[in-house]
Amino acid sequence: MxxxxxxxxxxxxxxxxxxxxxxxxxxxxxxxxxxxxxxxxxxxxxxxxxxxxxxxxxxxxxxxxxxxxxxxTSDRDEAEALELLRLADASGVGADVLDHIERAVDDLASGYATTRPTDLLPQVRQALAQIGRLLGSRCTLEQHRRLLVAGGWLALLRATVHIDLRQRAAADRHLAAAAQLAGHAEHREIQAWCLETRAWEVLTGGDYRRALDLSRQAQAVAPRGSSAYIQATAQEGRAWARMGHRRETRSALDRVARLASPLPPPDRPEHHYRYDPGKALSYTATTLAWVGDPAAERYAREVVADLDGAGRPRRTASARLDLGLALLAAGKPDEASAVAEAAITSGRVVASNWWRATEVVTRVEGTGISEARDLRDAYETYRPYR
Known part of the structure; x- marks a missing residue:
């Protein structure tokens, strides 16, 4: 304990x-x-x-x-991350064990969209511990590489969950571990995802220029046309949007559309590290809402309509916050307040995304409408941290 x-x-x-x-x-x-x-x-x-x-x-x-x-458990996190890297330098793991581990990695990455971070974290930790034990056993070079890749994906996912929980030190340690494991395995896509994840973290913290630089670094590292490459391009668009550059924002969105349009729907569209073309509409709505483009309202309404009842509560909550921001830009603060309150009271806005709720609430209050008081009450009640 x-x-x-x-x-x-x-x-x-x-x-x-x-x-x-x-x-x-x-x-x-x-x-x-x-x-x-x-x-x-x-x-x-x-x-x-x-x-x-x-x-x-x-x-x-x-x-x-x-x-x-x-x-x-953050103190233990550091020891676990260091132990994982120490074992990664070592070189019987059966094919059935490796297949099981790789399926578990995909299951956890797919569960990210619907599982609360506090519930997902112990599952990821347990899977990483299993990989750490196996890395210390005798195996072939190919088996060793497969373990490194699985460990890299899990360390990356764990860092992402720590970001959601606002546990920055633990997130930093596991992002570094994921990058090093990916380096051992020469896995460029994991390396790119590490950069993209860092870009998202600093974007939510308000460092838009660094987010832009990290997004471009991720594109330079990622295999062309890979999920990481497309996601990093979308992240670039978000960074431009937060800086208020409409032309550059539109250019990034156009590139994402060209990259995503020929892709077939993935077998597991909820997988966090497989780009789903269906997400392109959501990214467009978010990005246009942030840059204040009038077209954002139409896109955001379509996203909310598609997600309602689709069993993706976290994405639905984020889509409603986007719609609220778009409605404010369109001069509809009453409706913006209502959809933002629905997002907040769903309980599905994670801590790392709470700044988006803060932005909508603050702007609604700036309009002076009476509904702003109820929205503020909901915000304070559901706020995940003080």
Whole structure:
């Protein structure tokens, strides 16, 4: 069991007091002994992920407690990442084991779109640990390379989940591990995805020029026409949009359209590292909304209509935020407030994407409409961090 995170204890106590609950009240609602809750609040006991999830539900905390449990393992993250790289330098792994691992990698990458980050992280960690053990065993050069590639994809996915949880140090470590594993395996697409992922991270942090540079580096590294190449091109368009350069934004979108149009639908369109041509419409809506292009509203409405009921709640929430931004540009703040509130109260806007909700809420408030107060209340209630 990892060391107890004192911030978890403080956060649990604050959430309980904010809701006017005594320890006895919380124990009754959560079906937990008062003494157990007292130990959690005083930092004497480390909660399990399951307990943290349950308390999140009881306290309407939108995953904050569970994310802190995941964050408390960050010290162990560094040791795991370093151990994985140490074992990668070593050179019986059967074909059936490798096939199983590669299927598991695809399953986890496909589950990213629908699984909460706090639920996905332990699954990715477990799979990486298995690969680490196998890298230390005897295997052929080809088997070793397949393990390196699988480890590279998983380290990249793990970094992405850490970004979603706003765990920057852990994300940095695993992005570096993914890049080094990809270098060992001479796998250019993973290397490009590492650059693209970093571009997205700095874009959400407001460093648009660096995001542009990283997107271009990713395109230079990626195999031409690969998923990483297309995604990095789309990321370039987003960076131009955030800087307000309409001509360059449109040029990037046109390039994405040309690259994606001849592609057949992938077998698993939800796979995070396989470009789905169906996503092109979503990227167009997002990018045009950010640059303030009037055409954004039409694209954004079409994306929301396509996603409603499609079982992709995270993408649907993001699409509604895009639509809200487009509606504001079109002078429709009332509807913008309504669709943004629907996105926020869905509980599917991850922490790393919360800045998009902040932007819509702030702009709605700037219009002075009465609905802005309800939108702000929803924003504060569902905000994944304080």
């Amino acid at each position: 990892p060391d107890v995170d004192p911030y978890f204890a403080q956060t649990l106590r604050r959430l309980r007091l904010d809701r006017g609950l005594s320890l006895r009240d919380l124990g009754r609602l959560a079906h937990r002994a008062k003494s157990h809750l007292h130990e959690l609040e005083t930092g004497r006991k480390q909660p399990s992920t399951e307990v943290a999830h349950h308390l999140d539900q009881v306290l309407d905390a939108n995953g904050r407690l569970a994310s802190l449990v995941a964050a408390s």
